[in-house]
Amino acid sequence: MNAVLKTFSTEGDYKVADIKLADWGRKEIEIAEHEMPGLMAIRQKHAAARPLAGVRVTGSLHMTIQTAVLIETLKDIGADVRWASCNIFSTQDHAAAAIAASGTPVFAWKGETLEEYWDCTLDALTFTLPDGTLTGPQLVVDDGGDVTLLIHKGYELEQGDDSWVNSPSGSHEEQVIKNLLKRVAQERPGYWTRVVADWKGVSEETTTGVHRLYQLAEAGKLLVPAINVNDSVTKSKFDNLYGCRESLADGLKRALDVMLAGKVAVVCGYGDVGKGCADSLRAYGARVIVTEIDPICALQAAMEGYEVKTVEDTLGEADIYVTTTGNKDIIRVEHMTAMKDQAIVCNIGHFDNEIQVDALKALAGVQVVNIKPQVDKYVMPNGNAMFLLAEGRLVNLGCATGHPSFVMSNSFSNQTLAQIDLWANRETYQPKVYILPKKLDEEVARLHLEKIGVKLTRLTQEQADYLGVPVDGPFKPEHYRY
Amino acid sequence: MNAVLKTFSTEGDYKVADIKLADWGRKEIEIAEHEMPGLMAIRQKHAAARPLAGVRVTGSLHMTIQTAVLIETLKDIGADVRWASCNIFSTQDHAAAAIAASGTPVFAWKGETLEEYWDCTLDALTFTLPDGTLTGPQLVVDDGGDVTLLIHKGYELEQGDDSWVNSPSGSHEEQVIKNLLKRVAQERPGYWTRVVADWKGVSEETTTGVHRLYQLAEAGKLLVPAINVNDSVTKSKFDNLYGCRESLADGLKRALDVMLAGKVAVVCGYGDVGKGCADSLRAYGARVIVTEIDPICALQAAMEGYEVKTVEDTLGEADIYVTTTGNKDIIRVEHMTAMKDQAIVCNIGHFDNEIQVDALKALAGVQVVNIKPQVDKYVMPNGNAMFLLAEGRLVNLGCATGHPSFVMSNSFSNQTLAQIDLWANRETYQPKVYILPKKLDEEVARLHLEKIGVKLTRLTQEQADYLGVPVDGPFKPEHYRY
């Protein structure tokens, strides 16, 4: 459906769209470094000790300019890194090229097929020992949990449980994963068991991936210690909220140059991501309607002046739909067939199943016109047009360049501290889900203050005693919500 | 200093400013009931079972119209209630009159002296058994922890530890409390021990009071189970945030009719209260500067576009100062003497020690002109004027009428559910600090949605399974921050 064909070069141990973009990528990485003071401070602090010296790290995380700075931070503190993107549309090709050109194996380009995507994930997982043996990472940086899923499912299969790989698949992607596992089983017998033997931990970036980890842990199936990076305050209350506030409109604008003022926009879900999206759309002069399942979040939306109702009640009235829920089947085929002419539909949640794209494509009488990459016009059976962005995948990464560097510096500082922590405590941590201590959370924030000219007040000892906290923090109880 | 003299009538078992205000108070209570759907729903649900039937409850909480609805809710579900305000300036006299006229003992008027205030607290504590014996409450509704403090300190003294009551006092108020305890020791020997014997629990409203409770619990000195109502989401993220967003400007306007647009306002602290205050002031067109000790909150303020610096750096530039920290000595004498002419200084945190009012009054060369109740002009030694509102006590309650009914309905629904819970579990709860379960928190929100026209989306079973939550909630993990 996408009119632009993608090729990729694999001259070295990498697969990128065009290695000649490396110079451009490098210039933008240098710009980003100035906007990512947290990562740069961590580099400086650990330059001598190199706490990840020689540690094999696989990353599966949107291969953007910001991620490039993360990758080079991990390398600076010693890690041996291999990388894939965690979304078929989210790679910035010049970023990938710059990383490849610097000698780090990276397997990612914008516009992968699902088969290519999962192959890339396997490539990023596959380290080769000096003796030629294929092995896996010691640590994983995950975003959405695809690497974690692949290792767990591969290991399960090698443990003799083939029920999943042989079950019917609910989606095309599920089948792609099963096919890959079967192929690995043939080509690399015992591979996953070797991988698990060396694997010491995973740090996870997203609400969705963390949710999966808690489910695995509750079921007693989690194989390694995990750090929930998403729920660091300096991640979920920054990246999810402020990141989306910056990047949602960016995606909409680059996709369709649409006027937001005067439009009616429906934001499905009013968590941190939804809050950022609603705030941004309203600031542009859109009238925002929120949908929610949770009465607390719904009341928050109402207190901010948003109308709260169901998707059904907005059909024919709304111009723009954005899903932010982490749930599935939010915008369903019956919704899409009843929308106003020229409605715009997109998703900014991690997975693309928030919108029923497969069912839409299968709907009789639908015509699709590709306008440009990641922008498709669907002419519905009733003649109305609907614009679907990034094929239902993350619109800010598919149609724009994702969150800006400064906010990602917070998230990635947490990721880096989590990797260091996992390795340092590899002997003692259990296969559970951990959260970084508040002291580190506050430290991440602190590293970003100077860049934007913030001057903190310092407690006197007397005040600290009155509050019952140390002068230098941590300042808040664990249950504090910010 | 206050030019308006206050008198109070005590014809029955109450002390109020003017019982003739009861009719007016009743009319406003009826209006408030429509704005407090949570409390009204609780009345209806428990009308038959009357879960607090015959339970003696003492409340120490701003005696406003909204509190009147809380009091009558507690009575409706069976409680035997006595009430005092928790602040010398926060009583609405027509509310107190209406409550008194309805037969509930209440001891509160606007503009108490500190001596009167603590006497009222004791009055609210003092139940008389049919045989004439003086006893205390079985449950306490506390706001700031004054009742809890008094009982603990009284009990400590009766246990033989008189170190505190005989130590030098750091403030006038501290000495007032000590004097009261000594008097009770003479007049009612063994009284506090009897009180503690019957006391089954306390629910606490404020950040400050909760902080005290955790400190008591950590020190092993907490005498009863306590429920931290403040940290229900539907309290701290509503009352503290949206309540202050509504009531801060109200206090400023009623005090001084001042134009907020174009002014430079300093908000000290960027917790929930500070967030609400900053948001409100900015919406009026003020330029807001935030001060913070916590790097995370400071970064949040910066992400919202506020300048973050220290109080010292704003002197001479800022027109308005608001303290919201829960800490002490935020605005110090040396600050006040260096402020711009005509600066306005006020506090919206629970206690009045955020501003050094005692030290200000003691400063040589200061002249004070009372403009009207709760508004004083201080002419500083350098000739500059400074307006101090409500003598440094809560400006929204001292100069206006506190938070509006709808948001208090959330807080007070939590209070009521906490009281019911404490009594129901009185046999099993330990002397620890509890938080209400998320299910109840969501229920409180749910009770308020219909009134404002919110229509929730309902999960399908399939979606609920995908998320791993029940269809009817609770929907979020405990660490979720909203």
Add this chain to the structure above:
Amino acid sequence: MNAVLKTFSTEGDYKVADIKLADWGRKEIEIAEHEMPGLMAIRQKHAAARPLAGVRVTGSLHMTIQTAVLIETLKDIGADVRWASCNIFSTQDHAAAAIAASGTPVFAWKGETLEEYWDCTLDALTFTLPDGTLTGPQLVVDDGGDVTLLIHKGYELEQGDDSWVNSPSGSHEEQVIKNLLKRVAQERPGYWTRVVADWKGVSEETTTGVHRLYQLAEAGKLLVPAINVNDSVTKSKFDNLYGCRESLADGLKRALDVMLAGKVAVVCGYGDVGKGCADSLRAYGARVIVTEIDPICALQAAMEGYEVKTVEDTLGEADIYVTTTGNKDIIRVEHMTAMKDQAIVCNIGHFDNEIQVDALKALAGVQVVNIKPQVDKYVMPNGNAMFLLAEGRLVNLGCATGHPSFVMSNSFSNQTLAQIDLWANRETYQPKVYILPKKLDEEVARLHLEKIGVKLTRLTQEQADYLGVPVDGPFKPEHYRY
């Protein structure tokens, strides 16, 4: 209907509620002077020349603290002033008392009857010459045009045209005016002709009053030169917009302490006043719906994200109605009988006919409960309650204290400059409607910048030449809209 009886004292040449409030009023006037730098600068500039020396000036303008500063500015530059309020509810009694106590005749108290109101207007008009002859003002400061109306109608009658005074009246107020004119005709024969002979001009404050003046001028009936102060940029784009943004919520809060967040508010009219009201309500978290007749203003509202529909379409959905149109019959009886229970209805336009209050009172089956002064609960035939504020008169002045000093300093600086201008050019001005020159408009703004710390950039001569404007302004063409 109003439960609070008003009395007034007339020991001297004044009628005020309570002369003992003068001290309090004086203290607040002194505070206001610091917030009104424009007026204070004009005092200073003209202190020596006293351009209005001995000129008789009648003012009809809300008798507030801010107006007191205006009055004393006029006196400082030489005028002989008499004053009335222009609204039965808008007087601040302590302001009136302070002015009376200082020796300026003032006739105004909060809660006048319509008969009293028009008598006060006549009192303010009536100067006595040294020989005891009654005469009128040489200049008029008008707000809404009541003085101008009275003189024109009185003069018309003396000219022999008694058609109007003998025609049936459309409202009670109209009849009050006619009765007054008939009485004056008996008591003071030839009075209005004498008044007109000396009258040199009027400066008018409001959109409504200016509209009347243009109609008079177009009909060739305007008796004197008039200056349209309302359409100075520093009046209409400041007072109307920012003034209402500050004072609407103040009126609502003091009247009903209502939570605005989560409410649905309808703002009728999206001119400058409506823009300020809508902006304020939204900032509090209300969901605002706008009604408009003008497609340009309607499109502006839509671009700001407001839903635009008719009053009819909001019935049953909206909680709060505010009229801002300058038109009549905006909220009609059929609307009020179909509103949601507990709806709040108020007006912030100049006249009270935006809401059909007379018809409401006459409606069969309506019950009225006075809650407190300026707050009435109407129980409608269907049992729903509706709160009417300030009996349909300006809610910000009836229920609060009107606009804050700083914005009024802009408006009143224009008024003062207009008075000076009218007198200086009394020989040459024609009976037309003038607007102050842009240079003066910019000067008024300039006088207010320093107080709020604004630092202007100054054009170089080269830049000024490039733009084709003088280095010191005026900077914009006449049609510029700001």
Add this chain to the structure above:
Amino acid sequence: MNAVLKTFSTEGDYKVADIKLADWGRKEIEIAEHEMPGLMAIRQKHAAARPLAGVRVTGSLHMTIQTAVLIETLKDIGADVRWASCNIFSTQDHAAAAIAASGTPVFAWKGETLEEYWDCTLDALTFTLPDGTLTGPQLVVDDGGDVTLLIHKGYELEQGDDSWVNSPSGSHEEQVIKNLLKRVAQERPGYWTRVVADWKGVSEETTTGVHRLYQLAEAGKLLVPAINVNDSVTKSKFDNLYGCRESLADGLKRALDVMLAGKVAVVCGYGDVGKGCADSLRAYGARVIVTEIDPICALQAAMEGYEVKTVEDTLGEADIYVTTTGNKDIIRVEHMTAMKDQAIVCNIGHFDNEIQVDALKALAGVQVVNIKPQVDKYVMPNGNAMFLLAEGRLVNLGCATGHPSFVMSNSFSNQTLAQIDLWANRETYQPKVYILPKKLDEEVARLHLEKIGVKLTRLTQEQADYLGVPVDGPFKPEHYRY
């Protein structure tokens, strides 16, 4: 300096970057038509009458997708159109290709040199009569006044006044124009006199171009009637304000993906454009500082809570500078050398002389690194980097795609109505500057309401009489400011 070479194809009577982009352009034009209801309504209304049948029209206006809809509207109502862009960076190449492919002569591509730009302007001016004679347009659609300038200067030269073309040039562009005029004088003797003979009028889009027209008219040098489209309310209060609110951030994001939250941004000028820019940046969480020369606009900025100071006072503090003034030398070399490291500088005013780009390039010790088209990094003598966007030209058009369709539909509806009006009144209009009547202004707004779901209220006859306006408008006096 720009790394991407541009070529253009001239197979037919057009010059565009790549005619193969026509299909993509056409798809986007079709999308835009749905967002431009005003233009589509005008097409429909005038489809039969074709009021511009056979009229030669030259347009000089950013060759974007929206302009393509304007061009095809003019053609639909009969015009014979030739087009150029009015800025070297503002063309969207797929839009130009689609217009060229449809047979309309267009001369525009993104990234022209100044020589190419003025050649294109001449191409757009040059019509060929059936007998082969070269002639010019009968009507001009101008944006910034370049076509008007060229004709006036050419005519002046042919009238014998060669003082200007032989004077020293203040900029490179000025010399380019003079060279062109000299060449035309040689190649086409008497050409400009023929052009002027047939020329009936010009409609002008921008503040800047209108300013030039008023200066010409005042000097008695204006050759034809002109309509000031910029000052239609539905242009200046929409395009300038809401257009920039939508497109400034779009330009910044596409250029540098920069986080706006937490940054300090300086907006130079607080007219309609500046208001839109400041509003947008603040909504993203930037802290905005405004610079102004006009005390009224400065006071408006302060009332909205912006700090107002000079550029000099922000150096070292601010991260982003945006010029919006219409004046020159706003950001000077001495400013740029004193900025914070990594500062971003851009312009959204019509001409590029707001920033001293020429002087910057000439500065000793400056190094330039091109990051990507329209994004240059200047390394200053002190080692600090500064990013200059679009070489100082309009950042929203150079780095993004300009204003969105809906707002341009308002502006271009005014342009089209102005063209129709100029032609209809060509016999009676004088060489003066006209503004469209308010009735048409309201009509433009009305055409855009239905698309966004606005429902107008309609006056009753009685209300209209009370207001003294027709039931269907126009509703406001000429001096009304909206």
